[in-house]
Amino acid sequence: MADQATLDLIQAYITENSVVLYMKGTAEMPQCGFSSIVVQLLTELEVPFKIVNVLNDPNIRNGIKKFSNWPTIPQLYIMGEFVGGCDIVKEMYQNGELQALLKSKQILAA
């Protein structure tokens, strides 16, 4: 089970960074197809983002699932808000919702 210190750390990280992707592997070398897809989409949109490689820390890997009440990874946070996993991010990208969200948060130029 995730301890409070881990949950606090997750909260601090998503508060301090506009776009955070919890993923398996790194942006350069994703270790899972779902993580890879989200990296590709963010890269294509030229969104600056921070990643957390959950494979480096079992506390974070389990903690993020509890934090978001979401059982799978990747998980995308924008301005401290949980956006979704791969399926949701992909669907939002395809219908333009993701771009609109990033513009409304002034992460992308309108």
Next chain:
Amino acid sequence: MAITASEIKKFIQAAIPDATLTIEDLAGDGDHYAVHVISPAFASKSRIQQHQMVYEALGGRVGEQLHALSIKTSVPPVTPSLTIVESES
């Protein structure tokens, strides 16, 4: 630890009884599925909440017993007869 498509279907339909769903075994290994769940229960819920309902229906199996489940959720279209507003000319 594989799970069959019909088991997944059973779990989802038990939790969301009015759901219509299609399921596809992506890799044929009982571990990678894509499911499309359509239910009026999703109305007025955010997309995240809709997916959480599906995860909850599967009772913690996703991410553990079931490695990969791609989820798509939709609200069924409203029957046209309910939305037609008659206008008098």
